[in-house]
Amino acid sequence: MNNQRVLMTAVGSYLPANVVTNEVLSSFVDTDDAWIRRRTGIAQRHLVAEGETTADLACNAAAKALANAGLTGDDIDIIIIATTTPDNTFPSTATKLQHMIEAKDAIAFDIQAVCAGFVYALDIADAMLQSGRGRRALVVGAESFSKLLDWEDRTTCVLFGDGAGAVVLELADDAGDWGICSSVLHSDGAYRDILYVDGGPSSNVSVGHVRMEGKEVFRHAVEKLASVMDEALSAANMQARDIDWLVPHQANVRIIDAMQKKMDLPSDRVVRTVEQHANTSAASIPLALSAAVDDGRIKNGDVLAMEAIGGGLVWGAALVKFGRPS
Numbered sequence: 173m174n175n176q177r178v179l180m181t182a183v184g185s186y187l188p189a190n191v192v193t194n195e196v197l198s199s200f201v202d203t204d205d206a207w208i209r210r211r212t213g214i215a216q217r218h219l220v221a222e223g224e225t226t227a228d229l230a231c232n233a234a235a236k237a238l239a240n241a242g243l244t245g246d247d248i249d250i251i252i253i254a255t256t257t258p259d260n261t262f263p264s265t266a267t268k269l270q271h272m273i274e275a276k277d278a279i280a281f282d283i284q285a286v287c288a289g290f291v292y293a294l295d296i297a298d299a300m301l302q303s304g305r306g307r308r309a310l311v312v313g314a315e316s317f318s319k320l321l322d323w324e325d326r327t328t329c330v331l332f333g334d335g336a337g338a339v340v341l342e343l344a345d346d347a348g349d350w351g352i353c354s355s356v357l358h359s360d361g362a363y364r365d366i367l368y369v370d371g372g373p374s375s376n377v378s379v380g381h382v383r384m385e386g387k388e389v390f391r392h393a394v395e396k397l398a399s400v401m402d403e404a405l406s407a408a409n410m411q412a413r414d415i416d417w418l419v420p421h422q423a424n425v426r427i428i429d430a431m432q433k434k435m436d437l438p439s440d441r442v443v444r445t446v447e448q449h450a451n452t453s454a455a456s457i458p459l460a461l462s463a464a465v466d467d468g469r470i471k472n473g474d475v476l477a478m479e480a481i482g483g484g485l486v487w488g489a490a491l492v493k494f495g496r497p498s
C-alpha cells in the first residue's frame with residue numbers, strides 16, 4: 173500500500189555571535205541574575221549585531237539544514253519562514269532567503285504566528301506537500317526579536333533572544349510510520365490583548381514593542397499546551413509514553429517542567445535550551461531540535477513531540493518520527 177508522508181530529514185540552526193548574560197543585562201536594566209534564573213530558567217541570550225538581519229540568520233540556518241540533507245537550493249519547491257521580525261514589511265523575508273540560497277524554482281512566503289510560528293509553518297508545509305505542491309520544503313523559524321523589545325520594560329526585555337532554525341521536509345512514498353504523524357493548531361483572538369506588539373503599519377505606522385501580561389500568558393500556556401498535546405497524541409493514535417523527546421517552545425523552564433510532568437516524561441527526555449537561548453519565538457523549537465540532533469541525543473527514528481503558544485493567542489502541537497527509514 174502506498175503510504176505517502178512528509179519526512180523531516182534534516183535540521184540546521186544559527187545563533188548570532190553576541191552573547192548577553194543576565195549579569196551584563198543587569199548593568200542597564202533594573203533586574204538581576206537570580207530573579208531571571210528563578211522565574212524563567214534563562215542565563216543568557218544571543219542578540220543580532222548591528223546590520224545583521226533576520227534573513228541573515230535564516231540563511232545561515234537554512235544553509236546548514238540543506239548541507240545536512242545533502243541538498244541545494246535547486247532541490248527546494250517551497251520555502252516558508254515563520255517570523256514576527258521580518259527584514260521589511262514587504263517583500264517577505266522568505267523571498268530574500270530564496271534569492272540567497274538560489275532556490276530559483278521555489279515559491280516563498282512568510283507566515284505570522286509569533287512563538288507558535290514554527291508549528292504553524294510545519295502544518296502548512298505538510299498540507300502543501302501532501303496536496304502535490306512540491307516534493308521538498310524548507311521550513312524556517314527566524315527572529316531578531318530583540319528589535320521588538322522595550323529595554324526600559326524589565327518584565328519583557330529579559331525574556332527574549334535572537335536566532336534561527338530550519339528543517340528540510342521531503343515527501344516520501346511508502347514512508348510507513350515515519351515523518352509528520354499529526355499536527356493540531358488553535359487560535360483564540362479573544363486573548364489578543366495579553367501578549368502583543370503596540371505598533372504596526374495600519375495601526376500607528378510604527379514597529380512597536382512587546383507588551384505582555386506574563387502571569388495570564390503563563391496560565392494559558394500550561395493549560396492549552398497540555399490540551400493540544402493530548403489532541404496531537406490522539407490524532408496520531410499515540411500515547412505520551414511513545415514519545416522519545418519533547419522539544420517544546422522555550423519560553424520559560426517552569427512551563428517546560430509543567431509539560432514534562434503532565435506528560436509524565438523523564439526529565440532527560442525533554443530538550444531544554446531556554447537557559448542558553450532565552451525565548452527566540454518562532455526559532456525556539458528548531459533551535460532546540462538542532463542542538464539535540466547535533467549533540468547526538470536525537471537520533472534517526474526518534475519520535476518527537478513539539479508544542480508552542482504565542483500572541484493571538486495561537487498554539488499548536490506536532491508529532492514527528494524524525495529522519496528517514498534506512
Ligand code: UT7
Nearest residue numbers: 203204207211287326327330386387389390393423424482
Ligand atoms: O513565548 C510566548 C509565551 N510567553 C510566555 O510563555 C511567558 C509566560 N510568562 C512568564 O514566563 C512569567 O509570567 C514571567 C517570567 C514573564 C514573569 O514571572 P512571574 O512569576 O509571573 O512574575 P510577575 O510578573 O508576577 O512579577 C513578580 C515580581 C513583580 O514584583 P512585585 O510586584 O511582586 O513587587 C515584578 O515587578 O517580579 C518583578 N519583576 C522583576 N524583578 C526583577 C518582573 N520582572 C522582573 C525582572 N527583574 N526582570
